[in-house]
Amino acid sequence: MIYTVTLNPSIDYIVEVDHFQLDHLNRIDRESKFPGGKGINVSRVLNTIDVPSKALGFVGGFTGGFIQDTLENEGVQTDFVKVQDDSRINIKLKTGEETELNGQGPALTAENIEELNNKLEALQEGDILVLAGSIPPSLPNTFYSELTQKFSARGVKVVVDAGGKILAEVLQDKPFLVKPNHHELSELFGTKITTVEEVIPYGKKVVEMGAQNVIVSMAGDGALLFTNGEVYTATIPKGKVLNSVGAGDSLVAGFIGTYSKEQDFVKAFQTAVATGSATAFSQDLATKEKIDSLMDQVVITKL
Ligand SMILES: Nc1ncnc2c1ncn2[C@@H]1O[C@H](COP(=O)(O)OP(=O)(O)OP(=O)(O)O)[C@@H](O)[C@H]1O
Numbered sequence: 001m002i003y004t005v006t007l008n009p010s011i012d013y014i015v016e017v018d019h020f021q022l023d024h025l026n027r028i029d030r031e032s033k034f035p036g037g038k039g040i041n042v043s044r045v046l047n048t049i050d051v052p053s054k055a056l057g058f059v060g061g062f063t064g065g066f067i068q069d070t071l072e073n074e075g076v077q078t079d080f081v082k083v084q085d086d087s088r089i090n091i092k093l094k095t096g097e098e099t100e101l102n103g104q105g106p107a108l109t110a111e112n113i114e115e116l117n118n119k120l121e122a123l124q125e126g127d128i129l130v131l132a133g134s135i136p137p138s139l140p141n142t143f144y145s146e147l148t149q150k151f152s153a154r155g156v157k158v159v160v161d162a163g164g165k166i167l168a169e170v171l172q173d174k175p176f177l178v179k180p181n182h183h184e185l186s187e188l189f190g191t192k193i194t195t196v197e198e199v200i201p202y203g204k205k206v207v208e209m210g211a212q213n214v215i216v217s218m219a220g221d222g223a224l225l226f227t228n229g230e231v232y233t234a235t236i237p238k239g240k241v242l243n244s245v246g247a248g249d250s251l252v253a254g255f256i257g258t259y260s261k262e263q264d265f266v267k268a269f270q271t272a273v274a275t276g277s278a279t280a281f282s283q284d285l286a287t288k289e290k291i292d293s294l295m296d297q298v299v300i301t302k303l
C-alpha cells in the first residue's frame with residue numbers, strides 16, 4: 001500500500017485576475033477550489049492512474065471537511081487525524097504570473113501527533129510512504145528524518161519531497177527517493193545550478209549523501225534521474241502551461257505509481273515526467289488521458 005502524509009493540508013483557492021492592480025479593488029475573472037497539500041496531490045494523481053493509496057495527515061474545521069469530502073468523493077482513501085482549528089486556505093493568484101500565499105495552518109497538540117504516529121504503525125515491509133510538503137511549527141524539523149529512519153528499518157520505501165533543512169537532514173536516513181527541483185538542489189549546496197550539465201555532479205553528491213534514488217526536476221527545462229549508479233535525462237513535453245501548482249507532486253505520483261506496478265525505474269521516470277507535464281498543461285491535476293498523450297514526447301537518455 002502507498003501512504004501519503006500531508007502534515008498541513010489546504011484548500012487551494014485558485015483565482016485568476018486578468019488585469020490585476022495592486023492597491024485597487026480587483027474582481028476575480030475565474031476561480032476554483034481543490035483539496036491541496038503535496039501528499040494529497042500525490043494521492044489524487046495516484047487515484048487518477050488507478051493506483052490505490054491512503055492519505056494521512058491532519059485536517060480540521062469546515063475547510064478540513066471540504067478536503068476530506070472531496071477526496072472521498074473522488075475515491076481517494078483517507079485516514080486523517082481531526083484537529084481543533086481550521087485547515088488552511090492557500091491562495092494561488094494567477095495574473096499572468098503565479099503568486100502563492102500559503103497559510104500557516106492549525107496548531108497541533110501532542111495528542112494529535114500521537115494519533116498520527118499510531119496510524120503509521122499500520123505500515124509494513126513493502127509499503128511506500130510519501131512525506132511531502134512543509135512541516136508545521138508544532139512539529140520538529142526532524143520529523144521526516146525520524147519517520148524515514150524508523151520506517152526504512154521496517155522495509156518501507158520512504159519518499160521525501162521537501163527542500164531546505166528538511167532535505168539536508170533526511171539524506172543520512174537513506175530515503176528511497178528524494179525529488180528536489182534545481183532551486184532546492186542549489187540551496188542544498190549553496191550554489192546556483194541552472195543547466196542539466198550543472199545538475200549532474202550535484203545529483204551524484206545527493207546519492208553519496210545517502211539517497212537511494214534522486215530525481216531533479218527543472219520545470220520545462222529537463223529532468224534527471226540518478227539510480228543504481230546511472231544517470232538518465234528526460235526531454236520535457238512542450239505545451240501551454242495552465243497550472244504549475246502540483247506539477248512536482250504529480251511527477252512523484254507518476255514515478256511511484258508506475259514503479260509500484262512494474263519495478264522499472266526508467267519507465268517510472270518517463271511516466272513521472274509525462275505526469276508532471278500533464279498537470280502543468282491542465283487547470284487541475286493530470287488526467288490519465290493527458291498523461292498517455294504526452295508519453296511519446298518524453299525521451300529518456302542514459303548518459
Ligand atoms: N513549463 C513546463 N512545461 C512542461 N512541463 C512542465 C513545466 N513545468 C513543470 N513541468 C512538469 O512538471 C515537472 C515538475 O516541475 P517542477 O520542476 O516545476 O517541480 P516543482 O518545483 O517541484 O513543482 P511545484 O512545486 O510547482 O509542484 C517537470 O519535470 C515537468 O514534467
Ligand SMILES: O=P(O)(O)OC[C@@]1(O)O[C@H](CO)[C@@H](O)[C@@H]1O
Binds near residue numbers: 037132
Ligand atoms: O506549504 P507547503 O506545504 O510547502 O506547500 C503546500 C502547497 O503549496 O503545495 C502544493 C503544491 O505542490 C499545493 O497543493 C499546496 O498549496
